[in-house]
Amino acid sequence: MTLSRRAVLAGTGALVLAFSLLPARAQTETGKGEGPRRRGLPGSLDDTPRLDAWIRVAPDGAVTVLTGKAELGQGLKTALLQIAAEELKLPLARLSLVTADTGRTADEGYTAASHSVQDSGTAIRHAAAQVRALLIGEAARRLDVPAERLRVRDGAVLGPGGARIGYGDLVSDALLTAEAQPTSPLTPAAEFAVIGRPVPRIDIPAKVTGGTAYLQDLRPPGLLHARVVRPPSYGAVLTQVDAAAVERLPGVIAVVRDGTFLGVVAEGEWTAIQAMRRLAASARWRETAILPDAADLPDALRALPSRDSTILERGAPGAAGTIVEGTFTRPYLAHGSIGPSCAIAEWTDGGATVWTHSQGVFPLRRALAGLLHLPEDKVRCIHAEGAGCYGQNGADDVAADAALLARAVPGRPVRVQWMREQEHAWEPFGPGMVASVRAAVTPDGRVADWTHEVWSQSHMMRPGPPGALLAAREIAEPFPPAPPVALAQPEGGGDRNAIPLYAFPTAKIVHHFLPDMPLRGSSMRSLGGYLNVLAIESTVDDLARAAGWDPVAFRLRHLTDARASAVVEAAAQRFGWGRGAPRAGRGFAFARYKNLEAYCAVAVEITVDRETGQVGIERVVAAVDTGEVVNPDGVANQIEGGLLQATSWTLFERVAFDRTRVASVDWSAYPILRFSAVPRSVEVHIVAQPDQPFLGVAEAAQGPAGAALANAIRDATGRRLRDLPLTAGKIKAALGA
């Protein structure tokens, strides 16, 4: 095996991974579902078929729903309880819910890729329906009447002559240990009483009253606070530090140093922070300039060694027509959680319990067990909600920090929260990317030719492997870097949504997977989908313009999927596209997320201040088809969030770095959307599809929102901008050019 020069230079603390020769791990974004389904059971039941892994009924009738997925602020808890309440015919308030916990719930991999309702919701729905059938069956046996004559209501089975047996009385130890069957007596959509209703989210009251709502708010007895001192740059090596002086500070319990990993444990949080600052001030580091030239990032990316695959080839390229071509780039983007990552760990009986807001408690357990040299059953990871993460932020890394620090003070829980500058410098960014599109349109307005190439590093560097954790690379005996994962089509990683949904007669799509990682990166909402959709939808817009077609009509004539067309038409109609005098500053875009999940179309209207280049967003209208909808207000909330977040990415965001260090380490150096740039109005319309399967929705708006905005800027300025972010400065410069 040859390591590249960069990895060697970076030394033992290397984060910059360059294992070009390592085969990529075959993996999906949820860490589940690769290969054929094992048992032919719906959703996550296929992995975890026992009914009582999902639904438990206590003798007193209390019902607990269990999920291996986690609440990330997306309203998942409420949606899953709605599903269970519907099928168990119980009021939602009577259910309790246990979320991702390696000690209690099914292993459902990562809560990611907008898969949770499909995976866990489907499992819970079927399990709940089957539990209901088992309880009815048991009641039929006891009452000696055919099951058809029994009904369920309010947690009891009702029979002829006023017979009534509560769920708790019917349940026995053995009843729910049964394995799920492939088919379930599901409640038809027409009879839904809870699914499809805008049920208020169960987590919001605590969040708006100062309740214990987050991991950050947990205070187990004996809690200690800790902070880590992170190196100033990737691969920096700690050469010297005055630990003794800090250990003498009042309130400091321990300074922990293991190689380059450095942290301090204290009685109080403010004490820990002050001690961390003292430690950092005395630390000396050996740094290496290993970062590319930020001004030249797109070229630097394209110059990296790549593994190329043609993910679609249709028809013979080279048809004649008006050519539109361009290269789109996006910088590295920060997840930018408003609450820096946090974890609590406790070391007891030679094992560790870790409270974490990781998106994958089971893979994290695997990684921590490796890091701590413990068998997996000696590590328990329990999910507790953090601030919104939008992919892999520092959650897993801080869990490793907490576990290492807790090991130094057995018997007392240790809480670590990262500082803002640590989150901004060390989180695994959404990767910088390049996408080139070349297309031709015939005089009668048909796309005749289409080529799309995309360059990207891995979007999937989550644990499992201990080496995916920062601390595991910093300790004196570091773990090898985790090999880069190329997520496969049809979901894809950097090439997510690179295949257009439009029926173009010829198309060639090439994915240049970059095994090297100039900056640390991993999953961030929609992965490559955001840039690929922006590239496709910008080009489609320019093709329509070149052919003299209205962009909405042009899209519709290239769509063959009726649900896609319905969403495009709904957005256009609600927006009033084409009605009234045409105004400069309108943009439209559409995509089906991953070409598999929710359909989303977005129309926007903007103004551009010609003096400053500043964009004012007047109106955003989105239409979405997400199959069966569990909670329409929840869907609207997520789409609104996606629209605004993608607006922020598109207009403002860029990780800045010099040749050694990440420079954008706070909110002034990494500006995001503030209220002054928030649209005047945002509307979300749901195109209902009852009785259709659930489709993932959380990330569906990212691509279309960014692309619609880019198209509106093109419309308002007459200039096509392709290098993200589309800042006021760039718009002003384009207008002046």
Added chain:
Amino acid sequence: MTSMILNGERRAVRAAAETPLLYVLREEFGLNAAKFGCGLGQCGACTVVIDGEAVFSCITPVMLAENRQVTTLEGLGTAEAPGPLQRAFIDAQAAQCGYCIPGMMMRAHALLARDPDASDAAIRAELEPHLCRCGTHMRILRAIRLAADAMRPRSTAEAGR
């Protein structure tokens, strides 16, 4: 030793005078609402109200709260008996992760106490120091508007239409 009037009750403070108020609220008094977001006065997650004025508790030494009225989100009601602003945020379902929300609410609280007829433009301008990464902005604005309408006597509410 510092003492302050926290959510209506006089409380003595043990922490050193220069300790940022945020850590005193969270650690000494076990309050959850004020959040650590940046520690730099850039995000608003830690916002509380001192004598009617919204401040970043992460960069406010506790000594500056000496003998003053400090109000946190806990002072506006409970999950069981939410105050009007909290009610409005629940009704508008104005949270995704919600981490930014307490800070937003405290600044809105100070604004509405000062100017019950605050216009939409004034509300937006007032919230400029606050970041929300989930993109909940539209709902936050809607919730504050709902609260403002609910808190005003009916006659002014109608006059403001």
